[in-house]
Amino acid sequence: MKKQLYLIFIPALFLFGCKAAEKEFRQGDYDQAIDISVKKLQRNPDKEAYILVLEEAFRRANDRDLAYINTLHMEGQPDRWDNVYNVYQGISRRQNKVAPLLPLSIESEYRDAEFLFVDVVGELIAAKKNAASYFYAHAQQLLATGDRYDARDAYYELQQISKFYNDYQDADKLMAEARAAGMSRVGFQVVNNSDQVLNRNLVDAMEALAPVATQGMWYNIYPSDKGDDLTVQLRINRLQAFPEQVHTNSYTDMKEVEDGWTYLYDDEGHVVKDSTGNAIKVPKYETITALISENWQEKVASIEAELRYLDQRGNVLKSVPLKGDGVFQNYFATATGYYDAISPESRQKLGGGPAPFPSNEALLLQAMGVLEGLMHNAMRDWNDDLLNR
Numbered sequence: 001m002k003k004q005l006y007l008i009f010i011p012a013l014f015l016f017g018c019k020a021a022e023k024e025f026r027q028g029d030y031d032q033a034i035d036i037s038v039k040k041l042q043r044n045p046d047k048e049a050y051i052l053v054l055e056e057a058f059r060r061a062n063d064r065d066l067a068y069i070n071t072l073h074m075e076g077q078p079d080r081w082d083n084v085y086n087v088y089q090g091i092s093r094r095q096n097k098v099a100p101l102l103p104l105s106i107e108s109e110y111r112d113a114e115f116l117f118v119d120v121v122g123e124l125i126a127a128k129k130n131a132a133s134y135f136y137a138h139a140q141q142l143l144a145t146g147d148r149y150d151a152r153d154a155y156y157e158l159q160q161i162s163k164f165y166n167d168y169q170d171a172d173k174l175m176a177e178a179r180a181a182g183m184s185r186v187g188f189q190v191v192n193n194s195d196q197v198l199n200r201n202l203v204d205a206m207e208a209l210a211p212v213a214t215q216g217m218w219y220n221i222y223p224s225d226k227g228d229d230l231t232v233q234l235r236i237n238r239l240q241a242f243p244e245q246v247h248t249n250s251y252t253d254m255k256e257v258e259d260g261w262t263y264l265y266d267d268e269g270h271v272v273k274d275s276t277g278n279a280i281k282v283p284k285y286e287t288i289t290a291l292i293s294e295n296w297q298e299k300v301a302s303i304e305a306e307l308r309y310l311d312q313r314g315n316v317l318k319s320v321p322l323k324g325d326g327v328f329q330n331y332f333a334t335a336t337g338y339y340d341a342i343s344p345e346s347r348q349k350l351g352g353g354p355a356p357f358p359s360n361e362a363l364l365l366q367a368m369g370v371l372e373g374l375m376h377n378a379m380r381d382w383n384d385d386l387l388n389r
Contacts, residue, residue, distance in 0.1 A: 030057040129164075184387060
């Protein structure tokens with residue numbers, strides 16, 4: 001009869017300021033309802049609405065978890081112990097939240113709230129022992145297959161043991177073996193696909209291009225013709241040096257400057273005098289000019305390439321287009337005419353002179369350096385995604 005009264009009281013008490021906890025309770029999120037109620041009761045342990053929610057949510061949460069554990073045991077799968085351990089940990093955390101609040105009195109029902117605690121210590125010890133034993137044995141089975149991907153799975157299973165034990169048999173040694181067995185050997189190669197004959201300096205620069213981000217979780221990159229498992233290939237498709245360019249632009253700066261004086265005349269051509277009878281003098285102005293010549297020298301060389309990720313059969317997994325430019329630019333400006341006519345903006349431009357254009361080879365070598373930087377950026381972006389396979 002007491003139980004029936006208790007269930008009748010819950011909805012009524014919800015009406016008195018317990019809406020947040022009630023909402024989570026009705027949605028089946030019992031742990032969230034518990035958290036809300038615990039926080040409220042830590043500040044005010046006499047809030048019966050929250051006590052009732054806490055009592056029922058606690059009961060249902062523990063019943064649900066224990067039923068799940070029972071199902072796992074009935075299924076009898078050897079990998080269940082990790083789940084069992086995690087569920088018991090959840091029960092333990094839940095009980096540790098509630099225990100400091102007890103006892104909680106429900107004045108309206110003349111009783112203390114009931115919380116049936118589960119002794120989880122022994123269950124946690126058994127679960128972590130069985131879980132570690134399973135992960136260790138299963139990892140050994142996976143390693144015995146000699147398959148690279150099984151070795152990776154073995155590594156991750158051995159890694160799980162660390163959440164139960166800091167030092168478990170020779171798990172660390174087996175993890176190192178699994179890591180080594182799971183690694184992919186990736187080759188790096190530079191291929192001239194341009195059909196162009198290159199001089200020695202350009203060939204040396206091309207052969208000196210080096211990979212970056214050469215180590216990942218499951219790969220090592222080696223400078224070789226072809227990888228055992230995967231290949232990263234920089235494919236040079238085109239090298240081109242463009243003609244020298246010279247552009248010019250000219251404009252004129254003008255300024256009015258004072259150049260002596262003259263008498264002031266009236267409309268009838270008579271000299272205008274002041275009140276003392278002296279002829280009035282006014283400044284005379286002259287417009288002076290300066291011719292500004294701007295000159296731009298430019299020469300560009302470019303190398304078009306693609307970074308390709310290839311599988312063991314040579315199929316392209318990913319292709320990233322790259323283009324490195326070697327650029328020469330030179331600007332200079334000169335002026336002729338009156339210096340005083342030159343504006344402040346134009347004076348800032350003046351200076352410099354023509355420069356000799358670099359050779360095609362020099363610009364292509366510069367472009368090769370730029371291309372290597374772009375290749376490095378692309379490898380940092382894509383290596384882990386494409387080589388940890």
